[in-house]
Amino acid sequence: MSKAYDVLVMGGGPAGLAAATKAAELGLRPLIIEARDRLGGVPLQCIHPGFGIHYFREDLTGPEFVHRFISKAEELGIPTLLNAHVLRAEYVSPARKVLEVITPEGTRVVEAPTLIYAVGARERNRYEIGIGGPNPAGVMTAGEAQTLMDIYGVLPGKRVLIVGSGDVGLIMARRFALEGAEVVGVVEILPYPSGLPRNVQQCLLDYGIPLYLRHAVVSIKEEGGRVSAAVVAEVGEDLRPLPGTEEVMGCDTVIIATGLVPRASTIKRMGAAIDSRTGGPYVNEWLETSLPGVFVAGNALIINDYVDYAVEQGELAAESARAYIEGGYSLPTAGEKRVRLGRNVRLAIPQYVSGLRDALFYGRVSFPEDSVILRIKGAPYKLPLIKAVPAVMFRARVRAEVLREVAEPVLEVVPRA
């Protein structure tokens, strides 16, 4: 493949599709590299609504949502490599990024001056959250269960315990209930649910599914090769199980829905610095990583609450790629300032700002707090947050001049005066 590209887009999910379509609209020549046999990514398996409320102002299902982008990519004639796995990603120079891709047609080596990394996230597995016991069949992540149910038409279990009350866990609880399965409960280690309040209502309360807060699955029991029960215990302030509180809950399936981690290994091997709080690369307000001309968007950057945010990041990355190319393989710069995390901010992107363009901040608080404001210390910027909870990401657009004036920006959440 000797065609010239301006931007290589790794990942054909929402962020990658948004990046590629926006890039094409801006006159760039993108190439999408997608590992699966079709475009769309994770929303293809999300048959529930809740997609596109911000972006399209419509309530769509996952497949409907991504279909709009897939159609657009087709209309724009964006070239795509499917079943394409990136074996090696190399940052050669500010002007050159090279990918070695394995495909059913053989090895392809493609290159471009810019790369948008949008490979999404993966789920934490049972071992990463410390669930011991034997290793029987019937323990799987929510995404795996969703793939089985809504891509392949397979029912993973009939008596199901869900671990984790984030949106994914809540939605899977309802999904199993709709199948006629018995959902014995949703177990959450924190004292409050991790998902959106509307999902707690619509997925659990409406179906009479019990929610066990301050509880954790400590072990699994096996019978005849399959899960027969989960051992659930209360946890203390330190989130460690309290001895003597163990209870055995019968089930044939344990669904792990305890959150996502950005898939950062390829970009890390490329040389990008990774933020241990977000799990994704450090970026500036252009969503450029520590490697010039390498941008990142979607859940590979930060775990987003809404697909709409992933799309927004993809489009921003495309705009940045164009600015980078137009700037002669350089973005306008005035020196990057590190954004420090202040009071009640657990994580946020971008980690660096130059003050030459408006910045979109996304982040999460550390603990729930009512009537607070998100602000940049010492700068004339405030965003009131009525109810700040870790489960709900904050998103704040801060104008360039505000950022330009602050010498050492600190992002913080403080009680309303």
Next chain:
Amino acid sequence: MRRRVVVIGAGIVGVSVARWLTRFEGLEVVVVDKEPDVGWGVTKANTSIIHPCHEEDPDRWPVRARLCVRGHRLWYDWVRELDIPSRWPGEVIVARTEEELGRISKYVDVARRLGVPGVRFVDREELIEVEPAVNPDNVGGLLARTAGLISPMKAAIAIAENAAANGARFLLGARVRDIIVEGGAVRGVVTDRGVLEADVVVNAAGVWADEVAEMAGVRDYRIRPRRGQYAVFSDKVGPKPRLILHTAPTPKTKGVYAVTTVDGNLMVGPTAEDLPDDAREAREVTGEGIDFVLEQAAKILKSLPPRRRIIRTFAGIRPEPTGGDFIIRFHEEPWGFVEAAGIRSPGLTAAPAIGEEVARLVREALGGLVERDDWVAVREGIPHPATMARQERDALIRAVPEYGRIICACRKVSEGEVIEAVERARALGAGLTLDGIKFRVGAMYGDCQGSQCRAHIAYLIWRRYGVPPWELMLNREGSRYALAPIKALLRGGRDE
């Protein structure tokens, strides 16, 4: 006249015995195991080390010591002939105190007596120099440069495939119910899949060896189950010690190890927990067990990755025989009953030599056995396009495009490899299981532990072999991956 040997147990010992026995003309070799695949007992869960053998006191455990040394040497050839992944980094027993250093000095003497090369002390300075990952609080250690690491499951599979290529048959998923003894000699083995006549029966039944011996009327030893728990970290995090490191052995174990596996993961373990007699399949991981191995590993390594980077925990059961030494013998009463029992550590190291020893015993007893001239020593592994040179990879993909479809992103395993694993398992007579695929090609073995690829692999199997996910086993009988087609419950479970 054809004669038949039935080997009970398809672990690393049983398959090694089978490989040796296939060298002889006129000998029919059948390996039986209750599990649907090879290597699913003791072989599956251990530290994966080819020991230098300097810890095997020849006065106390003469058989162990002798076969360890011989087995170690045989592995050099076997890993090459059979395409078994291995590394030979050497090992260090680290010592926290001068007193501990004194205690391990006896191994220098053992090494000298057994002829183990490359065993000597290293002081703190040299230790840090040869192993930057070591905890600098250690005062020094005992280096044994010949230690190696293999993948025990890939080894068992490779040996079994080679034995099968040389004519051995595998009867898997068949539990042995009895051994037929008539006129003072073994005559056959009763399994729940039929009776196998036999002139010689080899007991390589791992944790169940004493029960199998009892079927032949042999009751002079017991096997006690001892559990070992392990934790495996993501291949993305270190430290990854270059050498095999472990704490000073205790009477129960070789200490706790910290190793970088052949797949590139930091692995720590094991515990050594004596379990009750009826807990021979109790492969449970406990919070305390993992706490213990992490605590010990912290003494070995300069740092440990955070606990949340553990991608898998598992436990294995090791067979601890009465007396502590391997039990390898040909019985005159009943004649034809051969034992390779009590194969605890260093059983993996010794396995090829145990096979050789058993083959020698069988040959002496049967008499007149001639070595074949058409015996094939070589077996090739399943190709892994991700690590091939580009030209070679592209030639493979041109021939079989499925090798160009990566299905497991963590381990970069292609559909072609998965299909080849299924084909080879079938050819061996093994059940079609997800674990069987995992152990053959490493899919579902990476950071996500299959959450991103298992459903797609199950679908590939469904499409290609007609086995739907609700009939596909993770491993043992009953371990169904899924339970029904979608909507089954809404239809009253009719289509299950």
